[in-house]
Amino acid sequence: MRRLEAASPPARPVAPGDLGDLGTKGVSATSTYGTGTDGTDRDMGRVTERRKVIRIRDGAVSSRPDTLVAEEPLEIRLNGKPLAITMRTPGDDFALAAGFLVSEGVLATALDLRNIVYCAGATADGTNTYNVVDVRTAPGVALPDITLERNVYTTSSCGLCGKASLDAVRTTARWPIADEPPLRVDPDLLAALPDRLRAAQRVFDRTGGLHAAALFDETGELLDVREDVGRHNAVDKLVGRALRNDGLPLSRSILLVSGRASFELAQKAVMAGIPVLAAVSAPSSLAVDLAAETGLTLVGFLRGSSMNVYAGEHRLALRTSASPG
Numbered sequence: 001m002r003r004l005e006a007a008s009p010p011a012r013p014v015a016p017g018d019l020g021d022l023g024t025k026g027v028s029a030t031s032t033y034g035t036g037t038d039g040t041d042r043d044m045g046r047v048t049e050r051r052k053v054i055r056i057r058d059g060a061v062s063s064r065p066d067t068l069v070a071e072e073p074l075e076i077r078l079n080g081k082p083l084a085i086t087m088r089t090p091g092d093d094f095a096l097a098a099g100f101l102v103s104e105g106v107l108a109t110a111l112d113l114r115n116i117v118y119c120a121g122a123t124a125d126g127t128n129t130y131n132v133v134d135v136r137t138a139p140g141v142a143l144p145d146i147t148l149e150r151n152v153y154t155t156s157s158c159g160l161c162g163k164a165s166l167d168a169v170r171t172t173a174r175w176p177i178a179d180e181p182p183l184r185v186d187p188d189l190l191a192a193l194p195d196r197l198r199a200a201q202r203v204f205d206r207t208g209g210l211h212a213a214a215l216f217d218e219t220g221e222l223l224d225v226r227e228d229v230g231r232h233n234a235v236d237k238l239v240g241r242a243l244r245n246d247g248l249p250l251s252r253s254i255l256l257v258s259g260r261a262s263f264e265l266a267q268k269a270v271m272a273g274i275p276v277l278a279a280v281s282a283p284s285s286l287a288v289d290l291a292a293e294t295g296l297t298l299v300g301f302l303r304g305s306s307m308n309v310y311a312g313e314h315r316l317a318l319r320t321s322a323s324p325g
Contacts, residue, residue: 046070046090069210071229076100077119077134078143089210089228090130092237093118095244096228097133099236102243103268106137106144108174110246114138175249175273177295179315183252183275185297186317189220191305193256194280200225213238215274216254223253231257232264239272249273256280261300266290276315278302283310 053066069089076084076097088096094116101107119132137143197214200222213234214225226237235257242248254276255269261279263286269277270290277291278299288310291298297312309316 046072069229072129072131075132077132078106079136080134086230086233088230088233092226092241093130093133095226095237095240096233097135097236097240098243099238099240099268099272101135102239102248103236103264103271104144105174105271106141107243109248110243112138112141113243173270173273173294175251175271177270177273177275178251179275183218183315184317185218185254185276185315187307188305190254190278190299190302190307190316192220193254193278194302196220196222197225197256197258201227211258213255213257215242215250216256218252218254231259232262232268235265235268239268242272251275254278256302260284261287261298263287263290266296266298270294270296276312278307 047070048067049070050065051068053064055062055064071087072090073085074088074090074093074096075082076086078101084100086096086100097116098107098113107113114136116133116135118128118130119134120128193214193216196216197212200214201210201212210227210229211231211234212225212227213231215223215238217223224238224241226234226241228234228237235255238255239248239250242250249272251273253274255274256278257265258280260281261277261283263284265279266277266283266287267290274296276297276299280302281300283291283298283300288298290296291311295312297315298310299307300310301308
């Protein structure tokens, strides 16, 4: 856990389009900058960096440049008060902050959100690093008790580490998972999704160092995909983008994540009203427990034509009954 200081430099609004679709079009020899929806290049789109590496192949040594994924801290403030720091790939920072607050039970609709701003003066010399955001909620939104125990440091892999207790993580879902009308997914459709996700991972192709999360509809159409050094950040970016477009709950969507399915990812799916979470690797025991408690369909080891269904099998159009035992 990293203790957050109470210093609060003045917030400065950023022009419309600051969220953007921060892709991989570069304007720098050393960094890749994303492009906002208003067409301007923005510092918070630093997605990749070029670094010199020594390559050793079969005993031969050579020097060459390599493309690395960027990782920088993002401090999230809630109505001016420090709340959390996460290590993330810059870009879609406003969506990340909004999605994080959905998983915390603070935000549920676009009406809960007044605005999000970058804070100026993030360094001693006043340079704006675009690494501090302040989320302003609408009047009447219930706020968490921000104490030193609630201020958390989250790494790019652990999600909501630093919670005071497991009970504190089990927040009440404001979008209970529902099946009206019933959602049924063909396992063959699920089996095709990892290849579609992989084809959409543009930055991974250049770096090999990013996780990804994608939303698909019940027909398998790709709705949105985000990449980040942390898979929980990628999910927050998806959910935050949906919230800002007034798209919650995501009750007819399938969430696919690269890597494993942790408790935090299952929680984020539940809080966004997503009925199906699939992962290409294993789930944790707590993720399975949460899925069983909330009615979430949880699929792991989704590789080729095989998969394991850990909870919520009623949403899969299974052709045969499972073997006894």
